[in-house]
Amino acid sequence: MSHVPHDLARDFPDYAERISELKASDKRFAHLAxxxxxxxxxxxxxxxxxxxxxxLAENDLRKQRALLKDELYALLTRETA
Known part of the structure; x- marks a missing residue:
């Protein structure tokens, strides 16, 4: 258990710039973030x-966070045309 809040840029340091870009340009990504x-x-x-x-409620929240993190990672790593 960590007493430091997770942060997308800290969780995915190699994607910090892309996180900022997608928050500004992709409504779905911004909503999920x-x-x-x-x-x-x-x-x-x-x-x-x-x-x-x-x-049980705490575990449910952790599962929701993990699912969102997986979805955000998939958006971060998708190839752009």
């Missing part, structure tokens, strides 16, 4: 005991 950020903040609050939550 914002959802990732929101869920990530909530997980961080749970991890730091600022927001009590039962284990």
């Amino acid at each position: 914002e959802r990732y950020h929101d869920i990530n903040r909530e997980v961080h609050r749970v991890e730091t005991s600022l927001q009590p939550m039962d284990t």
